[in-house]
Amino acid sequence: MxxxxxxxxxxxxxxxxxxxxxxxxxxxxxxxxxxxxxxxxxxxxxxxxxxxxxxxxxxxxxxxxxxxxxxxxxxxxxxxxxxxxxxxxxxxxxxxxxxxxxxxxxxxxxxxxxxxxxxxxxxxxxxxxxxxxxxxxxxxxxxxxxxxxxxxxxxxxxxxxxxxxxxxxxxxxxxxxxxxxxxxxxxxxxxxxxxxxxxxxxxxxxxxxxxxxxxxxxxxxxxxxxxxxxxxxxxxxxxxxxxxxxxxxxxxxxxxxxxxxxxxxxxxxxxxxxxxxxxxxxxxxxxxxxxxxxxxxxxxxxxxxxxxxxxxxxxxxxxxxxxxxxxxxxxxxxxxxxxxxxxxxxNDNDALAINKLNIIDASLYPNPANSSVTLSTTKSVSGNIVITDINGKVVKEVKANGLKTIIDVSDLNNGFYQITIDGVVKAQKFVKL
Ligand SMILES: [Ca+2]
Ligand SMILES: [Ca+2]
Ligand SMILES: [Zn+2]
The missing domain is CATH 3.40.390.10 (Collagenase (Catalytic Domain))
Structure with a gap:
C-alpha cells in the first residue's frame, strides 16, 4: 500500500x-x-x-x-x-x-x-x-x-x-x-x-x-x-x-x-x-x-x-x-x-582522545599541595593551564611556562582538583590541604 x-x-x-x-x-x-x-x-x-x-x-x-x-x-x-x-x-x-x-x-x-x-x-x-x-x-x-x-x-x-x-x-x-x-x-x-x-x-x-x-x-x-x-x-x-x-x-x-x-x-x-x-x-x-x-x-x-x-x-x-x-x-x-x-x-572516552598522539607526559608535585603545585612536563609547553574543581568548574587559569610551571593554589579551598592543558597534557589530579 x-x-x-x-x-x-x-x-x-x-x-x-x-x-x-x-x-x-x-x-x-x-x-x-x-x-x-x-x-x-x-x-x-x-x-x-x-x-x-x-x-x-x-x-x-x-x-x-x-x-x-x-x-x-x-x-x-x-x-x-x-x-x-x-x-x-x-x-x-x-x-x-x-x-x-x-x-x-x-x-x-x-x-x-x-x-x-x-x-x-x-x-x-x-x-x-x-x-x-x-x-x-x-x-x-x-x-x-x-x-x-x-x-x-x-x-x-x-x-x-x-x-x-x-x-x-x-x-x-x-x-x-x-x-x-x-x-x-x-x-x-x-x-x-x-x-x-x-x-x-x-x-x-x-x-x-x-x-x-x-x-x-x-x-x-x-x-x-x-x-x-x-x-x-x-x-x-x-x-x-x-x-x-x-x-x-x-x-x-x-x-x-x-x-x-x-x-x-x-x-x-x-x-x-x-x-x-x-x-x-x-x-x-x-x-x-x-x-x-x-x-x-x-x-x-x-x-x-x-x-x-x-x-x-x-x-x-x-x-x-x-x-x-x-x-x-x-x-x-x-x-x-x-x-x-x-x-x-x-566521559573518559578513548574515541575522543583528542591529540592523544601528541600528549606530553606530565607530573604534578607536591601532592597533596598546600600553597603551590608544580606542573612538570617532558617537553616545553605553552597555552593555558586550567584548574577545575571536583564539579568540573574552572577555578583558575594560568599560562604555562615551558618545562615547569609553579602554580599558586593558596587561594583555593581544600579539596580535589584537576589540572589540564587541553589536548597537550593528560589531566593531573591533586589534593589541596
Ligand atoms: Ca513548548
Ligand atoms: Ca503563542
Ligand atoms: Zn525532526
Missing amino acids: KITFLVASAFFLSFAGMSQAQSIQRCATIEYMNHRENVQPGYIQSTKNVFDAAKSLKSGNQAKSDETYIIPVVVHVVYNKAQENIDDSVIFDQIRVLNEDYKRQNADSVNLRAEFLPYAGKANIEFKLANFDPNGIPTTGITRTQTTKTSFLNFGSGLAEDVKSTAAGGIDPWNQSRYLNIWVCNMALVIGTMEMPMVLGYATPPDNLPNWPAGSTGGMSDGVVIQYQVFGSNNPTPLAGGTPYTVKGRTVTHEVGHYLGLRHIWGDGDCSQEDGIDDTPNADSESSSDCVKTKNTCVDAIDGVDLPDLVENYMDYSAEDCQNTFTKGQVELMRGVIENNRWDLV
Missing part, C-alpha cells in the same frame, strides 16, 4: 511538474519512531521516559555544571555515484556548523527577535571527528564505503536503515555508546534516471530499552542518517534550485537535536500537543521551509507572555537560513540526556 502511494505520488509530482521540494520530507524521525514501535512495542513510551528523566534532572544535580561536553563523531559516507562521495571539506564544514550552532557562535544568531533573546540557549556541546576508531587505531573519523545500492530508501518504512549494515550494502556502526554515528547516503526515490529526494534526515532519540540482540536489529541502530545533498553548508551538489530554503547544514543540527532528545517545536500536533519544553512557544503546525515571523498560532504564556511562534528554532521546519537558536529549556534537556543516557559519549 505504502509502496503504491510513494511511487504513484512521485510520478504524479513529476508529471505535474511541481517543485521537487514539495515532496521532500524535512525529517523522518517521527516515522522512525512509529516504525520502531511496530517492531518493538513500548519503544515510544521508553523515549518518553528518557525525556521526562532528562527534564527532571536540573543542571547541577550531577554536578556537571556547564562544562563543554565533547562528543566524538564518526561520519560514514556511503556512496554509489561520485557526487555522493562528499569531500572531506564538506564534512569539516558540517562539523563547524554543528559546533557554532551548539555553542551559539553562529553568525546569524543576531537575527533572533529581541523578545526571544532571554530564552536563547547555549548548549556548550562540541563535536569532534574521532581520532581513534573502536580498535584504538588512529582515524580521520570518516569512513567511506562504495555500495552497489543506488538508493537506501526502503519503500515499506520510508527510511534507510540498510545504510547502517555492512551486510545490507551500508556500513556497520561504531560502538554507539562511544561515538555519534552519522551516515551520509542517498535515500532518494530513484527510478531509472529519475531521482527525487524524499527524506532529508532522521535520528534515533535516546531510549532506555535493552539493546537489540546481536544480528536482529535489521538496522534500527542508534545514530543519524542524512541525505548527502544537505550535508555541509558548502555542499557542491545542494538540492536543486526551486527548493524554498538554502542548505546551511541545519538538517544535521536538527537531527542531532533529536538524537539528544529534543522533539519538534510544534509537538507534532496542533495547539493541544506540545514539545515538553517550557520556554518554547507552542505552534499548531510546522513551518513550511519559510520564515514567517508574524505568526502566533497558539495561545500560551511564557513568563506571562503569549509569544509568537519561534520560527528561528532549529527544531522547526522553517527555512535553514531562518533558524538560529535553541532555547535554554532545550539546552537543559539535551544536557540532561547526555548526563542520563549518553554519558559514555563524553
